[in-house]
Amino acid sequence: MADKLDLRPTKRLGQNFVIDGGTVRRITRVAEISPDDVVIEVGPGLGSLTLALLPEARRVIAVEIDPVLAAQLPLTVADRAPSLADRLTVVQADAMRVRPEELGEAPTALVANLPYNVAVPVVLHLLEVLPSLRKGLVMVQSEVADRMAAGPGSKVYGVPSVKAAWYADVRRAGPVGRTVFWPAPNVDSGLVAMSRRDHPETTATREEVFAVIDAAFAQRRKTLRAALASWAGTAAAAETALRAAGIAPSERGEQLRVEDFARIAENRP
Ligand SMILES: C[S@@+](CC[C@H](N)C(=O)[O-])C[C@H]1O[C@@H](n2cnc3c(N)ncnc32)[C@H](O)[C@@H]1O
DSSP states (O other), X not given: OTTTTTOOOXXXXXXXXXXXXXXXXXHXXXXXXXXXXXXXXXXXXXXXXXXXXXXXXSEEEEEESOHXXXXXXXXXXXXXXXXXXXXXXXXXXXXXXXOGGGTSSOOSEEEEEOOGGGHHXXXXXXXXXXXXXXXXXXXXXXXXXXXXXXXXXXXXXXHHHHHHHHXXXXXXXXXXXXXXXXXXXXXXXXXXXEEEOOOOOOSSOHHHHHHHHHHHHHTTTSOHHHHTHHHHSSHHHHHHHHXXXXXXXXXXXXXXXXXXXXXXXXXXX
């Protein structure tokens, strides 16, 4: 199919296509799609995962940034799975900016082999703008999978872990080797499973909580008293906010849960 399109995969768009049927079936199985699900698939590419998702879901909304691939996808599905073609919606758009109105229907599940350079912003954007999303199964670079699923105290716990935890329970769902792709990337991959949960109860807005998270991890080796100094105005003001939130000023961001960041945000001077 790549030959037919005279396709030269674009590195900038993270175009590494899965060419292994076993991996595609595994992603579909682990995603636990039910016949009622409306799946949003980001970056369908040549459609290998799309073709596996269509028999499982009520609808697949495929969001592809590349206009050539977006135009080809309905033709591929009409050719390979004509009886399922009416379950497919293709939206040519940047998934980092896509708006719910562009999708036609509210997706309940995210399943994607994500473009690796934008995987975290895409996941956070979709969880934010699509409250209908209840679950997700995405393939990302192995290190990113570790970071997204990490908990407090882990060396790789950071901004992606805490922000993802605002929206969902996140866990690693298995490794994927680099040989299942064409072209093969020079990193291994991993599956990440997400299950929507209510965000912590707080009077602070999401933006306010995320501002504390960004500030705390911008200087992750510093104590929170020092790391939050510019966020609070001064180190002394940061200390007051931390004490009011019941958190020792000598702690570091990597020890806190998303609920703790929310309490700090509530106590901004
Ligand atoms: C890793 S490939 C996956 C392709 C296919 N799903 C597969 O598994 O073979 C990533 C796909 O995402 C598309 N893409 C890259 N950036 C995107 C963005 N911001 N929004 C939507 N699609 C994007 C690329 O064009 C490419 O088709």
